[in-house]
Amino acid sequence: xxxxxVRVPAKVNLxxxxxxxxxxxxxxLVNVFHAVSLFDEVTVxxxxxxxxxxxxxxxxxxxxxxxxxxxxxxxxxxxxRAAHRLAAETGAGTPVNIQLSKRIPVAGGMxxxxxxxxxxxxxxxxxxxxxxxxxxLLALAAxxxxxxxxxxxxxxxxxxxxxxILTPVSSPGRYHWVFAxxxxxxxxxxxxxxxxxxxxxxxxxxxxTALMSALASAEAHALGETLSNDLEPAALSLRPxxxxxxxxxxxxxxxxAVVSGSGPTCAFLARDGAGAARVAAALRESRHCERAVTxxxxxxxxxxxxxx
Ligand code: C5P
Numbered sequence: 001x002x003x004x005x006v007r008v009p010a011k012v013n014l015x016x017x018x019x020x021x022x023x024x025x026x027x028x029l030v031n032v033f034h035a036v037s038l039f040d041e042v043t044v045x046x047x048x049x050x051x052x053x054x055x056x057x058x059x060x061x062x063x064x065x066x067x068x069x070x071x072x073x074x075x076x077x078x079x080x081r082a083a084h085r086l087a088a089e090t091g092a093g094t095p096v097n098i099q100l101s102k103r104i105p106v107a108g109g110m111x112x113x114x115x116x117x118x119x120x121x122x123x124x125x126x127x128x129x130x131x132x133x134x135x136x137l138l139a140l141a142a143x144x145x146x147x148x149x150x151x152x153x154x155x156x157x158x159x160x161x162x163x164x165i166l167t168p169v170s171s172p173g174r175y176h177w178v179f180a181x182x183x184x185x186x187x188x189x190x191x192x193x194x195x196x197x198x199x200x201x202x203x204x205x206x207x208x209t210a211l212m213s214a215l216a217s218a219e220a221h222a223l224g225e226t227l228s229n230d231l232e233p234a235a236l237s238l239r240p241x242x243x244x245x246x247x248x249x250x251x252x253x254x255x256x257a258v259v260s261g262s263g264p265t266c267a268f269l270a271r272d273g274a275g276a277a278r279v280a281a282a283l284r285e286s287r288h289c290e291r292a293v294t295x296x297x298x299x300x301x302x303x304x305x306x307x308x
Contacts, residue, residue, distance in 0.1 A: 004123040005043040005306040008115035008151045009035040009299050010104040012177065012260050012267045014215075014223070017205035018230040021196050022162075026146070030205040031159035032169070033150045036177055036297040040066075040112060041101040041305070042079065042119030044127050049095045055087060056080045057097045065293065066103040070185060071113075078113045079120035082144055086121055089140060092128035107185020109235075109261035114147035115302075122152065122302045138166075154301025156215065158207065173218030175269060175297050176276040178254065180245050180289040182264040186238060191262035194234035205230075224255030224269045235263035242266055244288040252282030 011033045019028040047057060058080050062068045071077065075084070079098055087093025098120055104112030121137050134152070141148040142164035149164050150157060156171035195202075214222035236242055236259065245266045246257040253275060254268035268283075270276035276294045283292040 001127055001129070001307060002046040003043060003306070003308050004126045004304060005041055006119040006123045006302050007039045007041050007305045008119040008302045009154055010038040010110040010112060010115060010295075011035055011147070011150055012110065012297065013229060014156070014227055015208050015211050016229045016231055016261065017207070018195060018202060019205045020202045026162040027192060028161065028205055029159060029163045030207050031163040032156065032211060033159055034156045034171070034297045035151065035154040035299045035301060036295040037299050038104050038110065038179070038293065038295045040104050040115055040119065042116055042123055043099040043101070044120065044123035045097045045099070046127065047095045047097040055093055055095055056083045058100070059097065060100045060102065063101050063103040066101070067106060067183065068102050069183070070106045071100065071102065078117040078145060078148070082117040082120040082148070083124045085140055085144060086124050086130065090128070090130040090132055092130045094128065096124060096127065105179070105181045105265055107187065108181060108265040109186065109259065109263045110179070110265055111147040111151065111261065114145050115151040117141070117144055117148045118151040118302050122304065126304065126307065150301070152301050155298045169212065169215060171215045171298055173215065173220065173223070175220055175223060176271070176273050177295050177297060178249065178268040178270060178276050178279045178283065179260065179293050179295065180249065180266040180268070180283050181291040181293065183290055184264070186235060186262055186264045188262040191231055191234050191238065194237055195231055198234055198237060220255055220269060220271055227256045227258045227269065229258045229261070231262050232259040235259045239264050241288070245283070248283055248286040248288040249279055252279045254279050
């Protein structure tokens with residue numbers, strides 16, 4: 001095998017409950033991840049070693065509508081770190097080119113960098129034939145970042161701990177989403193720091209049984225009533241302009257509007273596909289949104305789409 005392409009989904013959080021800061025600086029979460037049909041593609045190709053790099057060369061391009069501004073092109077990129085980590089763990093590791101083809105917004109609160117790292121793990125694992133199994137990959141992913149394990153699994157799942165301990169949730173419905181993208185990203189660490197400032201005595205996070213019932217009912221209305229994000233006030237404090245974006249989507253008929261993860265992407269739940277198209281069109285026409293895209297969820301996690 002000399003080339004593997006893996007498709008990896010973005011996520012939106014249906015619930016993000018955030019506890020107080022822990023001693024290690026992280027926060028305990030109840031994080032309900034939901035994979036949506038905005039995909040990056042990660043292609044790993046066997047390469048010749050060269051003087052400037054020993055294991056990983058990284059290239060980045062944008063799919064139509066995808067923006068690559070701000071994506072690190074060097075060994076600091078989480079996808080490159082994932083490949084190095086897998087090589088160190090398994091003793092495998094012939095030189096590879098990792099090509100990231102971006103569609104997921106960068107620094108947008110949709111875990112695009114984490115998705116790329118998950119894709120790199122799956123593709124390198126296959127190309128190198130390391131023989132380690134899915135559970136080992138999940139453990140490596142969890143070490144790399146709080147959101148890296150989820151795109152390996154996809155669907156809908158509850159993340160506890162710092163978000164990396166995953167329990168899949170059955171979600172029989174198909175939901176239609178609109179995402180309002182912003183060209184200026186927000187740093188996840190900055191948003192958590194603002195959360196600590198605004199809410200110094202946060203309670204321990206707990207799950208929402210109404211959200212679980214809504215998911216079981218497969219009713220978009222019911223789901224819309226239960227979406228919640230504890231990081232939203234912090235994201236809005238750093239980016240007050242997002243209030244108007246959320247409001248524009250509500251006025252356009254969205255069932256619910258929330259900041260996605262640490263933002264600045266805003267997520268809107270629509271009644272159906274046609275409703276999502278209407279909300280996206282209204283957002284594009286408003287002054288309060290730079291770009292709007294539609295997607296549905298949930299969708300599967302990292303999937304090998306080509307191998308040769
Ligand atoms: O784990 P990851 O590298 O994605 O986290 C990025 C940053 O987000 C961390 O450095 C930390 O500041 C913050 N974070 C947190 N609690 C979590 C997850 C992330 O404080 N559970």
